[in-house]
Amino acid sequence: MSEHVIEVSNLSRHFGKKQALSDVSLSVPEGCVFGLVGENGAGKTTLLKHVLGFLKPQQGSVRVFGLDPVADPPGVLGRIGHLSENRDLPAWMTVRELIEFTRAFYPKWDPVYAEELRMMFELSLNQKVPTLSRGQLARAGLLVALAHRPPLLVLDEPSSGLDPVVRKDILDAIIRTVVDEGRTVLFSSHLLDEVQRVSDRIAILDQGKLLLTSPLDEVLVSHYQLTIRFLEPQPYFPQLTGALMWSGSGREWKIVCNGQKQELETELEQLEAEILDQTAPTLEEIFVARMKSAQRALEKD
Template sequence: MTEHVIEIQNLSRRFGKKQALSEVNLSVPEGCVFGLVGENGAGKTTMLKHVLGFLKPQQGVVRVFGLDPVADPPGVLGRIGHLSENRDLPTWMSIRELFEFTRAFYPKWDPVYAEELRNMFELTLNQKVPTLSRGQKARAGLLLALAHRPPLLVLDEPSSGLDPVVRKDILDAIIRTVVDEGRTVLFSSHLLDEVQRVSDQIAILDQGRILLASPLDQVLVSHYQLTVSFPEPQPYFPQLTGALTWSGSGREWKIVCNGQKKELEAELEAMHCEILEQGAPTLEEIFVARMKSVERSSAN
């Protein structure tokens, strides 16, 4: 196994006139939970399809376990557990039949572990797939992805549309599979609080480009939030070093910033501006600030 389970270099993809991915570079280390975040249409699912070998790169290179997933599907897919956002399960099967059908494709299927997961997810062997709720389908799909103990899990919006209890089940299963066995997880999600809860590293995609890719703790430490008070009401927020986004009016404003804290504090002091409060923004607040900063730059 390579040091990085997934290596993506200069990956680009177009669908007609739409640029879905543009010169993407990304490395996913072994044994980590890697969260891929971005707005709808940012390119998350397209990237995952390249990792799975469902799409061939128009430009660039994708390697999984050092292999080309398009040229060697058995060598790659046999070592991946995959849960799609659509939860595609054969509608004519029961849970029991689904187990037996899927087991035939994976020599390393662990029936004891599968049964343990079935009990944890509260699924009944005689249940028919068409009768399953959305949450039950998500649990069943995750069970199938986990039961052959793959070294890599690729999950596309695993919590999408699910109630909090089911989301917790899925997150707990993700955490457990990494902690217990040191597997690697690559997952996309728009639920930033959950990404922050389970991820070791993250990447933010914006319009097919990597806006930020870093260990999560570094992302959180490098951003900070200030509430400031100016001596006089401000008609608009002044341009300040490191300020990504701001909200407020008059004298009091809240700022989300990235790095360069000493320079920013010096600028505020020169303006006789008082710092009322300092804090750490959440990943969701950082994501929103980054998106607004990009929008503002594009408008200019």
């Protein structure tokens, strides 16, 4: 089997006239936390549904554990723990019944671990699923996703709509799972600070297109934020090598850049501009800069 748990190659998908995914290729290595980020409608959930075998590729291929998830659902889904954004758990069950029901599908279910998770998540066995809060639903869904100790977790917006305390519980459980047991996690999220906290690798999707996929450390190191001052006020920001996003007016501007720093410094010198400060942008700032750069490119086309 490949060292990559998930391999997506040239995946495209249309829903009517809307292109949900366009020639997406990415790989998820074994034992890593892979964060999939993008705005609503970017294609994150559609990509996850292909990984789970819920959708068949119209173009390209998807392999999970070296298998086609559409052609071999038992070989793939039995090794995946899945938490959907909708938290669609059976509404007629209690937490106890949910645990017992799910346990029947997984020979490797660990009842001791399940109880440990239940206690950690403060879930009552007798509480009925319809009465659970959004945070409790997320915890219950994560419990049944984790308790059979799957080698791969696929989580769609696991922290969506949750308060900070519950989000921390969810993330702590994910981190513990990976650190202690070496599992692989693929998750989508719009909360960039959390993605930055837990991810080893990330991919950014925009309108179905992959803007980048890379180890998180490389993404953070390759981008930088400068505060610059021109000798004379500028009516608009000049085109500079590597500049993705800018804000300011007059003489002083702040820019987020990607690589090519030597070329940029040469251009600034020619424009009689000085660098006042350099800082490391957050993943959220990099994401916004990439999105604005992609939007400008689209408008030019």
